[in-house]
Amino acid sequence: MPQPRIEANVNLSPAAVATFLLVLLLGAAPARAAVPVFGYEIVHTYPHDPQAFTEGLFYLNGFLYESTGLEHQSSIRKVKLETGEVVQKIDVPPQYFGEGIVNWKRQLVALTWKTQIGFVHDLATLKVERTFSYKGEGWALTQDGKRLIMSDGTPELRFLDPGTLQETGRLKVTYEGEPIHNVNELEWVKGRIYANVWQTNVVIIIDPASGEITGVVNLTGLLSPSDPLSGPDSVLNGIAYDAAHDRLFVTGKNWPKLFEVRVLPAGRLSKSTR
Numbered sequence: 001m002p003q004p005r006i007e008a009n010v011n012l013s014p015a016a017v018a019t020f021l022l023v024l025l026l027g028a029a030p031a032r033a034a035v036p037v038f039g040y041e042i043v044h045t046y047p048h049d050p051q052a053f054t055e056g057l058f059y060l061n062g063f064l065y066e067s068t069g070l071e072h073q074s075s076i077r078k079v080k081l082e083t084g085e086v087v088q089k090i091d092v093p094p095q096y097f098g099e100g101i102v103n104w105k106r107q108l109v110a111l112t113w114k115t116q117i118g119f120v121h122d123l124a125t126l127k128v129e130r131t132f133s134y135k136g137e138g139w140a141l142t143q144d145g146k147r148l149i150m151s152d153g154t155p156e157l158r159f160l161d162p163g164t165l166q167e168t169g170r171l172k173v174t175y176e177g178e179p180i181h182n183v184n185e186l187e188w189v190k191g192r193i194y195a196n197v198w199q200t201n202v203v204i205i206i207d208p209a210s211g212e213i214t215g216v217v218n219l220t221g222l223l224s225p226s227d228p229l230s231g232p233d234s235v236l237n238g239i240a241y242d243a244a245h246d247r248l249f250v251t252g253k254n255w256p257k258l259f260e261v262r263v264l265p266a267g268r269l270s271k272s273t274r
């Protein structure tokens, strides 16, 4: 495995980056900066289908499972991590805009964006077994081993019973009491909810009991300027975690690459130049 090249960003102080991120998060000038801002380094770079408008991502037993969005183009895929090869794929019916996915036992649960219908697939065959309904929009899913956790674009995350898929509770995501909007793709990582915030390069780390943001990972600079992107919608979206090997993966909509990243301690703001 090649060693990542790390280069300190000497032009931007941690305080300046924190301010920038908070402006993104809150849409206003922050009065106080309290949460640690973590940097990252790239551990490994893998190919990612640039046609994949990534909406959901998780890792299970050596493979990535990925859902893609847009009407007439949505799909759910099983992907070989190392090569990006799609080894299994099912198309979502064309009227639906595919959104978040998560595994639960022998099933895969999937959301759609605005159509208020979810699908329960057989994880092995990807065939649809049943549907369920919910109010509002569907954005992303993850699970903590007991509950499914769902985002809907608002500051509130929902907890769902994984068997009935009925809502059992909600959690408001806040930064110093202020609600945070556009909480998007989710991942359960070591007892915390990781979420990327739509249209930013930020992953927030959420306390699942209080909803408070306890840290921010600044993922700016993952792609290099030479990487082709299809447009302004090609934003960071997609977090997966391999708990057995403590590997964190991130990608974005139509990104040509998927990255394994290591989160660096706060204050060591760095970025890879690879």
Ligand SMILES: [Ca+2]
Residues within 6 Å of the ligand: 056, 057, 058, 141, 142, 185, 186, 187, 238, 239, 240
């Ligand atoms: Ca995820």
